[in-house]
Amino acid sequence: MIRDCGGMSSEKPKDRHHHGNLRAALIEAGIALLTEGGLDALTLRKCAARAGVSHAAPAHHFDGLDGLRVAIAEEGFDRFRRRMLAYADAAPQTPRDRLFGICRGYLAFARQEPALYDLIFSFRANSRMIEDLEEGSAPSYMVLRDSCAPFQPAGADPVILETQVWSLVHGYAMLILTGRFGDTSARDEEFLAVLDRIIAPPLSP
Amino acid sequence: MIRDCGGMSSEKPKDRHHHGNLRAALIEAGIALLTEGGLDALTLRKCAARAGVSHAAPAHHFDGLDGLRVAIAEEGFDRFRRRMLAYADAAPQTPRDRLFGICRGYLAFARQEPALYDLIFSFRANSRMIEDLEEGSAPSYMVLRDSCAPFQPAGADPVILETQVWSLVHGYAMLILTGRFGDTSARDEEFLAVLDRIIAPPLSP
DNA sequence: GCTCCAATTTGACACTGTAAACTTGACATT
DNA sequence: AATGTCAAGTTTACAGTGTCAAATTGGAGC
Incomplete structure (x- = not known):
């Protein structure tokens, strides 16, 4: 053998x-x-x-099944991060195009490795596992954060915009996995167009 | 006994x-x-x-464990729907306030019954379970859809706006459950303010 | 009283995670 | 070379799980 x-x-x-x-x-x-x-x-x-x-x-x-899951999730987050960066780097390098690229990479990963995507986001607050995973997940979150940074309004809480963009894409990916809207990705661009509204500067008085 | x-x-x-x-x-x-x-x-x-x-x-x-999960999810979706409606009905009855109420109810349910929220959104596309759950989940989706309807731009694909709003709130709830941003709900209103940008009518040329 | 039936129990099996004790090979020291 | 030590895997065992088939039970209808 x-x-x-x-x-x-x-x-x-x-x-x-x-x-x-x-x-x-x-x-x-x-x-x-x-x-x-x-x-x-x-x-x-x-x-x-x-x-x-x-x-x-x-x-x-590994420390039991949970430990194995955490270890796999670390690898999953790494692939997730690289997928986002690959899509971002393939786009023209304006901050806007980069943000859109990151989001497209985000969706691509969810579609291409749905089970791995499910796993990395399956850990819940206040669990031992999510603490163990902190180190492995932080770089991915940083990628998202950086792509939002150029659009932060001066003086505002920087977390808000970042959270809005992130929630939007995360929710879309989750809903795709549930099969709620037959997943074709044909509507992705129409959907992502809302990003332009979210990152638009605040109205001047 | x-x-x-x-x-x-x-x-x-x-x-x-x-x-x-x-x-x-x-x-x-x-x-x-x-x-x-x-x-x-x-x-x-x-x-x-x-x-x-x-x-x-x-x-x-029930048809095995999966059957029990579906049955519980049906009850869960019903509570979910009623929670959203309760928050919506408590708000002034402009379409905008109603939409915000629905979204606040959405988040309230995710926070108050996180495990039940996890369960109802744990079924994945192309599984037998999600077909069995179709009947139980549709009313909840209808509530969200209706609250978005007043803001649909004439002539546009009605699914887009609805999906954008829905993804935003769903993603926010999911990220809350992962404990990514210490969940205080203090930032909810700042976060939800982006809804006004999403539902704003298209720019007139 | 009798039968029939649906609800529930009983018993069994395979699979899972987990823990303890054991075996084995590699390596360092002498 | 003999020895001891140690990490890596194995073996064995056990409790909990979903699932199935067969047996049991109590009530309804006749």
């Missing part, structure tokens, strides 16, 4: 008790399970089986 | 095989579990225990 270490280099099946990079392999297996079967399909035992180790092996790398 | 039927009328403990209104009692028990312990605490067996019946009893009233 060939032991797939999950890495790109083909290593020999060393021995029975040192996988080499089991932690990464388990995360990879977990993402695959997630992609194939949704949130409920993510299971410690199935992860272990897919990585070719015994069912209790993951306990030595 | 006194058998609590979950209803408001005190009925005698009839017998061991005819509960009387077990379905409603199970839903009630499920909501209690949800409130106390979040989504993961909702369990067929714990529901049965709390209703004072055997562990397999729920199977005869």
